Amino acid sequence: MENKLKFAVLGYGHIGTKHAEMISQNPDCENVAIIDTKFSTEETKFSDLIPKFSSLESFLKSEIPVDIIVVCTPNGLHFKQSEAILNSGINVIVEKPIALDSAEAEILEALAKKKNLQLFPVMQNRFSPPAVWLRSLIDTKVLGKIFMVQISCYWNRNDKYYTSDSWRGTKSLDGGTLYTQFSHFLDILYWLFGDITNIRSKFADYNHTHLTDFEDSGIITFDFLNGGMGSFNFSTSVWNENLESSLTIIAENGSVKIGGQYMNDVEKCIIKDYQMPNLAETNKPNDYGNFKGSAQNHQYLYENIVKVMRFNEKLEITPYESIQVIKMIENIYSKNSDNIKHEN
Template sequence: MKKIKFAILGCGHIGKRHAELIAQHPNAELVATIDLREPEELQLSDYHVPHFFNIDAFLASDMNADVINICTPNGLHAEQAVKCIDEGHHVVIEKPIALQVEEAYDILVAADKNSRYAFPVVQNRYSATVKWLKQMTDSGALGKIYMVQMNCFWNRDEHYYTKGSWHGTLALDGGPLFTQFSHFIDVLNWTFGKITNINADFYNFNHQETTAFEDSGLIKFELANGAAGMISYSTSVFQSNFESSITVIAEKGTVKIGGQYMNVLEYCQIDGTDKPVLDEHQLVNHYGAYKGSASNHQQVIENVVNTLNGLEKPDVSLQEGIEVVEIISNIYQQRKIGKTTPQEKKYLV
């Protein structure tokens, strides 16, 4: 099997997680890191690979990398992905792949033109509970779906929205549905299909001084089969993350997957089906003062390595990454805040 060579663009918390897992994989090799900060500040010195201070310097070098993992602020993902693809590299793109639908399709055009892969990172699909819910829905075990309720209640406080950070900005962050909860929007879309007839209300309870957007929202929607749905979310939960859950009311059963990271089967009553015993152990991404979502990135790296060696296909298609951007953008069309322009983006790497 060919050893796949990776470079990491953006070496913050999640970028370092990518670097760690690549270094541990027997058929992957970390060949470079790219970030405007010094390797010592980023605690990257253990990897002993060349460090570049911006993507242009890396692309101008003779460094050979099969894949560039884009782990920069959200608003930079699409433009940087297109640039890397046009230079002949495959890309792994942290969520979301873009903040604008048009930019998401720019990635698709570049990938098709250059015959390169773009792998969206939506690692929550690998959770045992999520895979089980998808299986129950696809198999028809639940019968007709009547209602779907998704709750995402997390904490993001002053430790997260620090002054001068890209977090909280419209141009680089985009809002909770992009930065915190796009993983769960993907689970919703993957399991039940696109949502329609959206009616949304937004609130900012305690982030008026730290963000340019809401911290909470209530979203009513319908599924293609006429099922009713609701998304309730907030980053104003006191002190720590509380819940990420999906409840399904259906013709032949009722189920709820929940816990802090949608990793626990909390309720299961399905006609003719016993409650399964699932692996509910879940590694979580720790970011110092706060926690992120499920840490299944090792399976993302494994899929990239196997795909580029011709052993399997991408677990997540670029089109599915685009669909998540479309869904969130359709929801946010009802948000009464200003629009961003490219000039507002800070090029941090």
């Protein structure tokens, strides 16, 4: 039997614990270390006797054998830490976004190629059953020409969300609402319909002026390079709980709407000469106590990573695609008509 892939998790907050859980549940994976500044000294025991380290540097010096390090730290740290990992000859998984600057993301992509290593971006929403189904509709051209696409993401992020971690809401470490909360849905937009142009953006900060360096709400309109037009509306100012994350398509041969809090429900499927298949049940959202995040699809990401590492199969989420999404976000912010608290 082939040895398990060895992982270390860098950053043991909400998302780091989720990755550690996914590693432990996959029979082809093994967690060999947890790394976080909350650990003041290096100890030999953790849950399940996993060694823990207070810094990436101290872990690398330990020479514990590892195949992949998972970067789950604040957004603004992703680039430098991923660069150090790749320069150490180790594959890396990077939570979204892989960097807060597309030029830095391109450096990581080039470095991984130069070192013959894998750079795995995390965009797990692509694996949800409604998203996979939508991709099949696009690939088979069942919908015909795409006329209009609308994405609406209305979430709640309260004061406790920002005050519980000092990096949240900062321009240097968080980056902005489109990087931290809604890059998953911009990734779905790019994955399904391609790049956008003729962008117009309007932003406002309604509920978080005392907590963040950037907007909490916005309206974006654009055209697709492949034809058709679209809009992306978002807010984290919704009272009490998340309202919805929805995607509506108006096309030549019909209309589709994916709704629910996390694009987890097919609400409408009206397509000429088409019988909708039964989809697998969508996983529940990640519940972090005072807030909820996107659906729990990380297990599919790890299944793909194992196939790539073991059998050289297709990488489902490429660094190039993640870079294009970062460029999209940069373009959206640069088209801010009112220059509301966000500069690029």
